[in-house]
Amino acid sequence: MPLIKIADSNIEFVCAANDTITRAALRAGLGMPYECNVGSCGTCKVELVSGAVESAWAEAPALSERDRLKNRVLGCQSHPKGDCTIKVRIAEQYLPMHPPTQFSAHLSLMRDITHDIREFHFETTQPRAFLPGQYALLTLPGVRGQRAYSMSSVAADVGTSTWQFQIKCLPGGQGTAVLFDQLCIGDQIGIDGPFGSGYLREDSPRDVVCIAGGSGISPMLSIARAMMHSPEMTMRKLYFFYGGRALQDICGEAELRELPGFAERLFYYPSLSSPEAEWRGHVGFVHENVLTTLGRTAADFEYYFAGPPLMTQATQRLLMQSKVPLTQMHFDQFY
Ligand SMILES: Cc1cc2nc3c(=O)[nH]c(=O)nc-3n(C[C@H](O)[C@H](O)[C@H](O)COP(=O)(O)OP(=O)(O)OC[C@H]3O[C@@H](n4cnc5c(N)ncnc54)[C@H](O)[C@@H]3O)c2cc1C
Ligand code: FES
Incomplete structure (x- = not known):
């Protein structure tokens, strides 16, 4: 199996023929940078110092012409053709708790x-x-x-x-x-x-805010389910915001109602951006409902959010403007 060496370090790991450089490093328990794993974000770029790779998706949007000229490749799409040396900065924030x-x-x-x-x-x-x-x-x-x-x-x-x-x-x-x-x-x-690194931090002392748009409901439900059953988090409140376009998009409430603490320390706030006349809830984009509803200093909370890129980018911008430290925002963009 090809051996991948990280330049200027004594780190090396093997990469099976059907594997990618990024995923093989994570399987080996290394903190290899990545976010989407599907060729869209560019976080996984590495410089190929020696050796050759074959890209699973040569046209992947995250790799520019300039990257190619500088011998950069997307680790998440790269299958090594033999031993390689790469330049990349391993970081603790990517260390996998459960190697894939x-x-x-x-x-x-x-x-x-x-x-x-x-x-x-x-x-x-x-x-x-x-x-x-x-x-x-x-x-x-x-x-x-x-x-x-x-x-x-x-x-x-x-x-x-x-x-x-x-x-x-x-x-x-x-x-x-x-x-x-x-x-x-x-x-x-x-x-x-x-x-992914948008996972629940059970050791945070802060109340939690989940913000989901569309299919972003999926990871936010996982976080809500884990939190409401966690013995470490019984003193934490969860404010769950969901956004869709019209009534037919609303979801999540039925699953949240099944959790211990619903309406006592778990609260659900739906928003619709193009609602029918009978809608009595919040009208607008989901992130616009968050700070006014919470009514407290934004930096008092731990934030988790997921959904279409425009929604997650707008949410991140709003939280940054409200002086929420980046260390209190957890998300993996849906590219
Ligand atoms: C971290 C993350 C989490 C996500 N979680 C959810 C979720 O919980 N629920 C949900 O509904 N959606 C989720 N998505 C979006 C989902 O991955 C798909 O993009 C979406 O379902 C559309 O897929 P499609 O194949 O139908 O569309 P398509 O337009 O056929 O494919 C779009 C996606 O596939 C990738 N892609 C296309 N061609 C290739 C190729 N040749 N090789 C590799 N990748 C390729 C693109 O990067 C793009 O992400 C998530 C995305 C990311 C990045
Ligand atoms: S992790 Fe490779 S492009 Fe996003």
């Missing part, structure tokens, strides 16, 4: 959440752990590349053999076409995970 593994799973249940969001349950043969709020990469039959989906369930420490996801159907999308129109109960897929 590849396994197969079969579809055991599907249920509609809204008109365009569906919950999928995949069963594995043995329990595997992930942190609340993390995501996995699904290999779907006939789809080029993998697709990232955040788990809506909980599986800390002892792990789980059921990985649950809430997924929004994207018109014209290849991956969601297979998930919504082709996969049948019992069908096998490949899962690789867990990944």
Whole structure:
């Protein structure tokens, strides 16, 4: 198997032929920088000092012409053709608590959440752990590349053999076409995970705010489920904001109502941006509802958010303007 060396250090790790440099490093327990794992963000860029790689997605949007001229490659798309030396700065913030593994799973249940969001349950043969709020990469039959989906369930420490996801159907999308129109109960897929740094920090002393737009509901439900059952967090409150366009998009409340502490220390605030006349709740984008509803200094809270890139970027901007330190914001963008 190819050996990958990190220049100017004594760090090296092996990378299997079907693996990528980024994921092989994470499997080896190294803090290799990354965010999306699907070629869109550019966080995983490394400089190729020696050796050669083959890109799984040569046209990936995160790699510019300038990068190519400087011999930079996307670690998340790079399969080494032999031994390589790379230049990259390993960082503690990317250290995987549960190093990712590849396994197969079969579809055991599907249920509609809204008109365009569906919950999928995949069963594995043995329990595997992930942190609340993390995501996995699904290999779907006939789809080029993998697709990232955040788990809506909980599986800390002892792990789980059921990985649950809430997924929004994207018109014209290849991956969601297979998930919504082709996969049948019992069908096998490949899962690789867990990944991501937008996970619940149980040791924070602050109350928690979750902000979800559209399919961002999935990781926020995982965080809410873990938090409301955590013996470490019984004194923390959770303010859960959800945003959609119209009434048919509203979701999340039924699952939150099943949790201990609903309406006592767990509160749900839906927003609609283009509501029907009968809507009596907040009108506007979800992030616009947060600070006025909380009514306290923004920096008093720990924030988790997920959803379309425009929503997560607007949320991050708002929190930064409100002097919330970056260390209190946790998210992985849905590219
Ligand atoms: C960290 C993260 C978490 C996410 N969590 C959720 C979630 O919980 N629920 C949800 O509904 N959506 C989630 N998404 C979005 C999801 O991954 C898909 O982008 C979305 O479902 C559309 O996929 P599609 O295949 O239908 O669309 P398409 O337009 O066919 O594909 C779009 C996505 O696939 C990637 N892609 C396309 N071609 C290739 C290729 N050849 N090789 C590799 N990658 C390729 C793109 O980077 C893009 O991310 C998440 C995304 C990220 C990055
Ligand atoms: S482009 Fe590789 S992690 Fe986002």
